Amino acid sequence: MANNLLAGKKGIIFGALNNQSIAWKTAEACYANGAQIVLTNAPIALRMGEINGLAEQCGNAPVIAADVTNNEDLQNLLQKSMEHFGGKIDFILHSVGMSVNIRKGNHYTGLNHEFQHKTLDISALSLHRLCQTAYNMDAMNDWGSIVALTYIAAQRVFPDYNEMADAKALLESITRSFGYHFGKKNKVRINSISQSPTRTTAGSGVKGFDGFMSFAEKMSPLGNASAEDCANYCVTMFSDLTRMVTMQNLFHDGGFSFTGVTAEVIEQMEK
Amino acid sequence: MANNLLAGKKGIIFGALNNQSIAWKTAEACYANGAQIVLTNAPIALRMGEINGLAEQCGNAPVIAADVTNNEDLQNLLQKSMEHFGGKIDFILHSVGMSVNIRKGNHYTGLNHEFQHKTLDISALSLHRLCQTAYNMDAMNDWGSIVALTYIAAQRVFPDYNEMADAKALLESITRSFGYHFGKKNKVRINSISQSPTRTTAGSGVKGFDGFMSFAEKMSPLGNASAEDCANYCVTMFSDLTRMVTMQNLFHDGGFSFTGVTAEVIEQMEK
Amino acid sequence: MANNLLAGKKGIIFGALNNQSIAWKTAEACYANGAQIVLTNAPIALRMGEINGLAEQCGNAPVIAADVTNNEDLQNLLQKSMEHFGGKIDFILHSVGMSVNIRKGNHYTGLNHEFQHKTLDISALSLHRLCQTAYNMDAMNDWGSIVALTYIAAQRVFPDYNEMADAKALLESITRSFGYHFGKKNKVRINSISQSPTRTTAGSGVKGFDGFMSFAEKMSPLGNASAEDCANYCVTMFSDLTRMVTMQNLFHDGGFSFTGVTAEVIEQMEK
């Protein structure tokens, strides 16, 4: 859907790995709505090269590598983006997360705590680093909008989501904490979107993902939200129509978050 | 702001009393975004006549009286609206509330329970009646959107808000409960928007409103959200960009809901 | 368990229908912990006579009939209780609820709104009436404690719970609202306990209760909490050990409320 809702706006999209990614769809949706964008990802992720296709599609958007755990990289990203845009930034999508312990196959009751720090660094503190860098460089336009993607495991336990649940809880807290300060300074608002489980490369890494997708589908009155739906929702959050929404965690999940049980699940339980 | 976000959509707006009302601003914003609308209010409220000016502004929108505590009135409203639109309804704004005990000057610890039932009937059960009528008449298009306005007193005590707090808690519960069923049947989504205190005719009736507005302003990193801001937010919720958001209570309050205290409030406490 | 935790305290227990009732177990637990009690229920419920056995067990506790929708009955109950105790009241258990629409077999999308008012009157406004009567009669000792039983359907949709979900949301709001005022006046605290589904006479009335009990059991890391467990928890809430807990909704559910999914449920979904 394209209504030119972001006409004249300039934004940075983190985490567009391939055309399954929510970030990929969001980049497309923002561009279709009149925004200029810069794409970024970790150097290793960029090496796959798929992102160049997206960049072309989005008016030859620059692709700038940045390791989110590195302050200099973030500074460089913001600097280069402002040079490219010829001005400050209006919106940012933070779609970044990685669990080292899950990759290593460690159960939640057998975590390696060095890995856990790495997970938190990449998946949560990265948002703080990014905001802090932007705040101190004065890189955001007034009423700018930052969105971080999260998951309801931050509120309730989904055992296979493992240490990422804690990382997302930390991420959401940073959303609130930094939202306060960036709001005070520049009216910049920071929110998280808590999305349905989505069959992306990241999502697929989680054990038992299929059974889980099917549970979520059955537990959501509208079914699971797709990556495209999420991209559209991000567009509204980047637009001026939502200027007074900040420090919120917004569930985008077809009603999953406020459904205790459905007829379909009860039926399945009786089998 | 007008991006034609609601092109082709048809909606009903409850509660546009005068040009301070959130509902009034929402009607304007929806119309500006390409929607056709029908206006409605209680017969007694329509008698003031101000709404006719709004109707003219909105492409000669029909104004249909409806007592929200009367099932026949609601049925008539939906029937007439569908006839006017030549089709089903895409969105509804429920902006309805009245506390009989507050009007009578009764303290929360001295409520008249007959009045309390009346308050609940008008302010909360009206949403159930409306949804039930629409559900059974099959009056909503698939993926339609219903929004009810609420206030954070449903979650935390603001003593002067009195029995309306309980009415809003009931309203929000109905949002979830009916959201489930209408989602299952027609993918219709139902959400509430929890708005900053707003200097409307309804808001001004609350005792100590000025001290309270100033507290809310000081406690919100972005300040209080205005009626215009709220209207814009409603537009996003009626649009197809938020199709997977349902059964939520969405805070639209400049960050008030997730702020525990601000420097300004602490300063004031030290006086 | 009996540790004399309520030695010297005097309380009123609503809703002990038979020996399955949470209220019944709570009366026993309070008495075993040194409290004196008064039992009450609706006149029609008392006619069954089972409660007399409980009264005997609890040191010949008086049984006083009271229709919770009738202010005079509540006034009489409090008056008589104070006469019996020779002093004010320390704690009250509100275990009262009834859905007229469920009894009549009405679906949530086909409610009779007269019945709905009746349901709200009995199940939620009864707490307001009770608190208001006690507040104005000055019937509670300072630091007294009032507990109302509720269910998580107030937060998330469990479709078969029907209109009772909305009644419980209203009840919980009254807990907060009145908790504020009674706290200010007499340090009386008011909380709700959100209990696991329990196989009581009230619980069994809900359609599909068995499938639902089994779902809740599988979704709770500790399993469902029993009526006895709930009685013990009530004892702590009536004791002086929890004096600063007020206006809370306390989940007593083996972890259900913060569990998104369990291995057992996923397994069942894969069948």
Added chain:
Amino acid sequence: MANNLLAGKKGIIFGALNNQSIAWKTAEACYANGAQIVLTNAPIALRMGEINGLAEQCGNAPVIAADVTNNEDLQNLLQKSMEHFGGKIDFILHSVGMSVNIRKGNHYTGLNHEFQHKTLDISALSLHRLCQTAYNMDAMNDWGSIVALTYIAAQRVFPDYNEMADAKALLESITRSFGYHFGKKNKVRINSISQSPTRTTAGSGVKGFDGFMSFAEKMSPLGNASAEDCANYCVTMFSDLTRMVTMQNLFHDGGFSFTGVTAEVIEQMEK
């Protein structure tokens, strides 16, 4: 208050620095209620020696040094405790937190991220390490209870609380996540208690603490909860009366958490 509620139970208390500490009061209350205890703190904190007086008071409780960021120390603590008790552990109080950035005077928008990791390690991951060590050593009795102290800044922004807000959000998430697994394995329950601001050595380190204490006092219908009150509440959570409460964050704050504003605060705003 002493009702022998913890007769026969054995527990470990972290963080009793001096007789202002919540942990100190909790150790006293547990001992008075019949429990045997072991005291622990960081080696540097023990050097002050005050804890020895507490140990004497509590039946010559052993004092075992443990750095909570060191797995071997935690293993040693649990091992030695079990040897002392001649059996497994029934309860643990986690009262541990330290913000390196606050000590260094860094604002939330100017955090040093190395320090932030240290803060998270001490204040939040310490709970995971502790639970993981106990889980894998099989050190807890069935139905054991672990309580971590937290603060409402995990939910809402209190700007001076700085990075500790994020640490507490992480801590609470670990409470839920590990609560699931420990509940499944041993029925061990894990909860956090979200306590009023308390004039302890830790609390006093926060900037503007006095203005803040006074705000919290004015915003709590029952006033701020004291350290003694918190100790009593911990006793209930360690007792068998609360066996089915797990994965919860329990507000112990005189009603602060569900109060939006009070007459006193409004009055102050009008000055």
